Amino acid sequence: MRFAKPENQAAKSAANIGKQLNQHFESVGTIRNYQNALKNVALHEIQAGRDIRDLTPELAKSYLEARAEEVSQKTLDMERQAIQAMMQHVTDKLDPNEKLEIVKSQHEQILNSRAYTPEQIKEIATHQTEKNALATEIAHSAGLRAHELLTLERIENRPPDERPTLPEKFTGREGTSYTVTGKGGLIREVIIPNHLAEQLEGRRLEEPQKINDRGVFYQKNYDIGGGKAWSNSFSAASNRALGFSHGAHGVRHAYAQERISELRGIERKDSFLPYERALEVVSQEMGHFRPEITEVYLR
Numbered sequence: 001m002r003f004a005k006p007e008n009q010a011a012k013s014a015a016n017i018g019k020q021l022n023q024h025f026e027s028v029g030t031i032r033n034y035q036n037a038l039k040n041v042a043l044h045e046i047q048a049g050r051d052i053r054d055l056t057p058e059l060a061k062s063y064l065e066a067r068a069e070e071v072s073q074k075t076l077d078m079e080r081q082a083i084q085a086m087m088q089h090v091t092d093k094l095d096p097n098e099k100l101e102i103v104k105s106q107h108e109q110i111l112n113s114r115a116y117t118p119e120q121i122k123e124i125a126t127h128q129t130e131k132n133a134l135a136t137e138i139a140h141s142a143g144l145r146a147h148e149l150l151t152l153e154r155i156e157n158r159p160p161d162e163r164p165t166l167p168e169k170f171t172g173r174e175g176t177s178y179t180v181t182g183k184g185g186l187i188r189e190v191i192i193p194n195h196l197a198e199q200l201e202g203r204r205l206e207e208p209q210k211i212n213d214r215g216v217f218y219q220k221n222y223d224i225g226g227g228k229a230w231s232n233s234f235s236a237a238s239n240r241a242l243g244f245s246h247g248a249h250g251v252r253h254a255y256a257q258e259r260i261s262e263l264r265g266i267e268r269k270d271s272f273l274p275y276e277r278a279l280e281v282v283s284q285e286m287g288h289f290r291p292e293i294t295e296v297y298l299r
Helices: 008-022 030-048 057-067 073-089 107-112 120-126 130-143 145-150 195-199 227-242 249-264 275-286 291-298
Strands: 175-179 187-192 205-212 218-222
Touching: 008 073, 030 057, 030 073, 057 187, 120 130, 120 227, 120 249, 120 291, 130 145, 130 187, 130 195, 130 227, 130 249, 145 175, 145 205, 145 218, 145 227, 187 195, 205 227, 218 291, 249 275, 249 291, 275 291
Parallel strands: none
Antiparallel strands: 175 187, 205 218
């Protein structure tokens, strides 16, 4: 029995939805743009084991947050508008006047960022307050996004989501396991060196704090920097220490490049770990689960 390719299934689903949208929009160009955008959404949902018509506003937001690192604002807005039109006129998951929340693209920010050296990151940390300096060291050691610093939790208190991983994940890294909540709500394991984990636990809050960062609420368990405030602190400290700033995302670039070098040095019988394999491992560690996204960080 032959099964249709996911790409073909996605195109068919998008075309069927496009036909149903025809009666609600006069512009042929708008329908064409929505249909093309919905192909990407449908393919993602097929790969996740779902049908695009089952998308809820919450799942749509998770999808758009994950896509924010991959595509421009123009593409992200088009996909949001296409999903919104489908939910308003086809699946009835939104009322006609309801809208999906706008998600900001981070693609340009990632493309424009450059990696710092470990020495530069240490120097930057000396120009920050104690809690922001610790956040910088942790972000570098675990490859965290700015908002993920606000979501750190002990792994025994919040286990990671089940996702397939390669056996080389975290190879060569020792420390304490924590989890963070990444893009799309994915909870993943991260490793923090023991000396930093000890400092982190020394700043554990007696009661979690509810933090609003760029319009999103997080439950913060540790008194360290995170989110936009930490990102601003990092950029200012970088300018003071080095005379320039690549932005806080440069810390994740540094993690990606360092880990690729480490993993490529792993000897396997008569050869070393192939680049493609190392790239996939790092994509899992950083919460992308798509090697082509991680590759951007290696520029």
